[in-house]
Amino acid sequence: MAAQLSDLAAFLAVARAGGFREAARSGGVSPSSLSEALRRLEARLGVRLLHRSTRSVMPTEAGVRLLERLGPALGEVEAALDVVNGFRDRPVGTLRLNVPASAARLVLPSLLPPFLAAYPDIVLDVVVEEGFVDILAAGCDAGIRYEERLAQDMIAIPIGPRRQRMATAAAPAYLEARGRPAHPRDLLNHACLRGRFASGAMPAWEFQRSAEVVTVEPSGPLIVRVSGGVDLAVDAAVAGCGIIHLFEEWLRPYLESGALEPVLESWWRPFTGPFLYYPGRRYLPAPLRAFVDFVQAQQVQV
Incomplete structure (x- = not known):
């Protein structure tokens, strides 16, 4: 089971990064190990999941369908394992945020320095892009958007100027x-x-x-x-x-x-003003829980 999860995670990383080298660079592994993991997964499933060329890697139709279900599922697995993070003195891990340029320029600069100082073992991975984003499919824990662009099935809390x-x-x-x-x-x-x-x-x-x-x-x-x-x-x-x-x-x-x-x-x-939004899970990953608590405390002070 652990090997299968590892291969699924490798497929997810390569598909999101758009290539083996990019996924290997961000994940700290070798491209050959990712390629071998994908070969095992495709052999086990009996279908091709990625179209490969010298320039790009794109999901097949079967790969797209798997991605739609796999991203949220692995997110729940990570959240389940992260429960033990709550027993640490300080949360550890990566918090991935998807934000528009306006939030990166006008909201985060005042929040991130004190947050990173308070939680030195958390790494913030910020993706800046506009438009509607499925944060789970994009591999992010939370996002920042304005009211008209919020997904209806998400929890949203105020962040930044109101x-x-x-x-x-x-x-x-x-x-x-x-x-x-x-x-x-x-x-x-x-x-x-x-x-x-x-x-x-x-x-x-x-x-x-x-x-x-x-x-x-x-x-x-x-x-x-x-x-x-x-x-x-x-x-x-x-x-x-x-x-x-x-x-x-x-x-x-x-x-x-x-x-x-x-x-x-x-x-x-x-x-x-904008909102921080995230899935309504029973157990939030510890880095996200810490960030949500920090943002809410900042709003109370304002």
Whole structure:
């Protein structure tokens, strides 16, 4: 049984990493040992689980079906074994978080240093990506997302600021040359710097003043991938390339320095801050339990 679990874990690691070398590097084992484990597993099951080429490794249809059930199942096995972690003086292990770029930039920097200081035997493995994510299938213990992107079958607790706003701003030189918008619809006549999700969707810009809500989809000279390209868009805005629409906290240093000037500030729409979410297991892995308790204590202090 132990050997079978080991082979299943090897398959899961290779499938998630997209290759034997990548999985071996992150797991601290050799690619040949992973390859041998997969060979044994496929021989035992009598089906091919992974398509292999010199460039990539992709699950077969049978592999995809196995992955859908295997990720949560092995997660429960790990959680069961982790119960003994609660008897240690300090929790030990890896905590894997899946978070959007906004949380990595605006939420985690104030939380992680004191958490890591309090729990030196915990290793945080943070994956930054946008969109809807099945955290169990992705091999993560928990995630951070906003209310509209939370899975309904998860437990969610507040993390970070409880109220945020999307701010709109531009360099003073741009506004002197092109004029200052007086209404959100005026943005349709301006150069705007947009973001696009991995799915290809570009979020509209939403504004609110009193009871009036306005949604616009402006155009402009630059589109960046939400996540890794956001800093490029900020730099472009500072350089005078156009108007940017982003988290107020992200733009705050530039607004305070004068590098950017607020645009339509009375229209900046508030929204609820992010949540930490995780599966509703009876026994949480000790690193996750420690992080949940730490986050809740921080919210009480606020």
